[in-house]
Amino acid sequence: MADVIDRRVARTRKALHGALMSLILRKGYEVITIQDIIDEADIGRSTFYAHYTGKEDLLRSGFQTLRALLMEAQRNAPVKRDGPHDEALGFSLAMFEHAREYRDVYRALVGGRGSVVAVNEIRQVLSEVVKKELSGVEDDDAVPRDVRVQFIVGTFLTMLTWWLEGKPRLTPTEVDAMFRRLVLDGVGPSIRVQH
Amino acid sequence: MADVIDRRVARTRKALHGALMSLILRKGYEVITIQDIIDEADIGRSTFYAHYTGKEDLLRSGFQTLRALLMEAQRNAPVKRDGPHDEALGFSLAMFEHAREYRDVYRALVGGRGSVVAVNEIRQVLSEVVKKELSGVEDDDAVPRDVRVQFIVGTFLTMLTWWLEGKPRLTPTEVDAMFRRLVLDGVGPSIRVQH
DNA sequence: GCACAATCAAACATCATGTATGATAATGGA
DNA sequence: TCCATTATCATACATGATGTTTGATTGTGC
Numbered sequence: 001m002a003d004v005i006d007r008r009v010a011r012t013r014k015a016l017h018g019a020l021m022s023l024i025l026r027k028g029y030e031v032i033t034i035q036d037i038i039d040e041a042d043i044g045r046s047t048f049y050a051h052y053t054g055k056e057d058l059l060r061s062g063f064q065t066l067r068a069l070l071m072e073a074q075r076n077a078p079v080k081r082d083g084p085h086d087e088a089l090g091f092s093l094a095m096f097e098h099a100r101e102y103r104d105v106y107r108a109l110v111g112g113r114g115s116v117v118a119v120n121e122i123r124q125v126l127s128e129v130v131k132k133e134l135s136g137v138e139d140d141d142a143v144p145r146d147v148r149v150q151f152i153v154g155t156f157l158t159m160l161t162w163w164l165e166g167k168p169r170l171t172p173t174e175v176d177a178m179f180r181r182l183v184l185d186g187v188g189p190s191i192r193v194q195h
Numbered sequence: 196m197a198d199v200i201d202r203r204v205a206r207t208r209k210a211l212h213g214a215l216m217s218l219i220l221r222k223g224y225e226v227i228t229i230q231d232i233i234d235e236a237d238i239g240r241s242t243f244y245a246h247y248t249g250k251e252d253l254l255r256s257g258f259q260t261l262r263a264l265l266m267e268a269q270r271n272a273p274v275k276r277d278g279p280h281d282e283a284l285g286f287s288l289a290m291f292e293h294a295r296e297y298r299d300v301y302r303a304l305v306g307g308r309g310s311v312v313a314v315n316e317i318r319q320v321l322s323e324v325v326k327k328e329l330s331g332v333e334d335d336d337a338v339p340r341d342v343r344v345q346f347i348v349g350t351f352l353t354m355l356t357w358w359l360e361g362k363p364r365l366t367p368t369e370v371d372a373m374f375r376r377l378v379l380d381g382v383g384p385s386i387r388v389q390h
Numbered sequence: 391g392c393a394c395a396a397t398c399a400a401a402c403a404t405c406a407t408g409t410a411t412g413a414t415a416a417t418g419g420a
Numbered sequence: 421t422c423c424a425t426t427a428t429c430a431t432a433c434a435t436g437a438t439g440t441t442t443g444a445t446t447g448t449g450c
Contacts, residue, residue, distance in 0.1 A: 008396050008447060033437060044398045049439065116311050140385035143373050148382050150353050158349035162342055178338050184386070187343050188379030190335035203416060203427050228406060239429045244408065 013051060015041040017062055020055070024108045029059070029115040056117050067125050069098060074129055091129045092156060092179055096172035099160060107164045110157070119157070126153045155183050208246060210236040212257055215250070219303045224254070224310040251312050262320050264293060269324055286324045287351060287374055291367035294355060302359045305352070314352065321348045350378050 019041035023032045032055060038048050052058045073094030099106045109118040130149045139145060159179045163170060214236035218227045227250060233243050247253040268289030294301045304313040325344045334340060354374045358365060 004449090006396070006448065012397080034439090035437070046399090046440080046442095047397055050396080054438085134386075137386055142376050143382070143385065147354070147357055147373060147377075148385070150357050151350060151377050151382065154349050154353035155346060158345050159342070162345050178342060181337050182342075182346050182381065184381045184383030186377065186379045186381035186383075187338070187346060188381075190338065190343070191329075191332055191379070199418095201417065201427070207428080229408090230406070241409080241411095241430090242428055245427080249407090 009051075012041075012043055012047060013061075015043055016048065016051065016058055019043075020058055020062070021105060025104050028108060029055075029118065059115065059117055060121060063121050063125065066098075066122070070095060070125060070129050074133065089130075089152070089180060089183065090133065091126070093172060093176045095126075095156075096160070096163075096176050096179075099164065100172055103164065103168070106160070110161055111165055123153055123157065126156060152183055155179065204246075207236075207238055207242060210238055211243065211246070211253055214238075215253055215257070216300060220299050223303060224250075224313065254310065254312055255316060258316050258320065261293075261317070265290060265320060265324050269328065284325075284347070284375060284378065285328065286321070288367060288371045290321075290351075291355070291358075291371050291374075294359065295367055298359065298363070301355070305356055306360055318348055318352065321351060347378055350374065 016037060019037050020032070023036055023040055027036075034045075034048060034055060037043075037055060037058070038045055052061070070091050074091050076090075076094075109115055110122070127149055130152050134145065134149060134152075140148070143151075156179060159175055159182070163175045211232060214232050215227070218231055218235055222231075229240075229243060229250060232238075232250060232253070233240055247256065265286050269286050271285075271289075304310055305317070322344055325347050329340065329344060335343070338346075351374060354370055354377070358370045
């Protein structure tokens with residue numbers, strides 16, 4: 001499959017990713033410099049550029065694991081393609097759980113002073129997943145398919161951000177419930193209640 | 196109100212804002228340098244720093260007009276605090292219209308290679324507006340108030356981005372209809388329909 | 391053990407940032 | 421009209437990040 005990798009290459013890349021993660025937790029992604037990374041990883045400058053074009057490239061390359069996780073979560077989720085279909089959005093709970101496990105990293109990436117790069121990357125991965133999930137659903141005259149995908153992904157990220165920034169007490173299940181409530185029913189019910 | 200402003204100061208600031216806007220349209224916010232701005236505006240380097248701490252500061256200071264527009268749109272919107280309340284979210288149509296009028300700027304700011312700073316600024320302004328709008332609505336056990344605010348703002352930005360990036364043919368009214376549909380009812384209706 | 395490839399330190403050119411200085415010009419009030 | 425004030429200017433400077441190059445050194449896979 002993947003060509004066999006020279007041990008030195010593997011070691012270098014691992015060191016760089018590790019250094020980036022440490023630094024993200026310590027000072028936030030935006031302000032990190034290449035110098036910081038190679039100092040932390042104890043890797044030569046030219047070696048860095050032999051592997052990545054910059055810190056954005058390095059960050060991006062670290063998202064395969066997340067992608068794999070989501071794809072699998074989607075496969076393992078209870079996809080009962082018949083029934084009341086409250087089991088839709090099979091990815092969400094798994095990802096909320098993943099987010100709690102790596103809370104610090106997620107918060108550093110997705111939170112206030114986070115990285116556009118990371119958020120866009122997550123957005124793209126999620127879009128694929130949701131798109132696949134909606135493939136069995138028939139079209140809607142009012143709202144095009146891709147809008148619905150973006151809506152779902154956007155709402156997910158809204159919840160994720162809100163959760164990580166302020167209310168870490170809530171369990172993944174609780175947050176997931178709110179997420180589903182919003183995505184499926186919107187805020188109409190609670191707004192319109194008051195007459 | 197505001198202290199009387201020296202003509203020179205006014206002229207400088209106007210030139211800088213104009214230069215920033217031109218450059219945003221020409222090459223995108225992120226890659227703009229201070230040097231670009233002061234060259235374009237034909238303003239001395241030290242003068243720039245006498246007014247703003249950096250390009251982010253300059254950008255931020257250009258959002259009062261937007262803020263004012265939204266506040267007024269909210270006031271003028273048909274706020275019937277009784278009735279079926281489909282008139283909620285009084286700001287949205289006005290902002291979609293504003294966005295179409297300044298399409299290029301919005302797209303440059305909010306689109307793909309846009310600016311986090313700008314998006315965050317818009318997000319914050321919108322949050323204030325929505326928060327005020329929801330002040331008369333009673334609480335909901337399932338979804339806290341601030342989550343609903345973030346949800347509405349997030350969905351609005353999702354629609355705005357999608358609209359500006361891909362489907363400029365749609366009218367503000369049509370986009371607004373989709374926005375309201377999503378915010379009020381979610382995607383449950385169209386997803387759950389298929390059994 | 392050997393050919394090859396990866397890593398290294400060091401140096402370099404380039405460019406952006408932010409600050410400082412003293413001269414010059416515009417402004418607003420008297 | 422005059423004048424004190426204040427903004428602007430060109431210029432220079434220190435600092436630090438970026439990305440590339442070079443030739444020597446060291447680790448790998450076979």
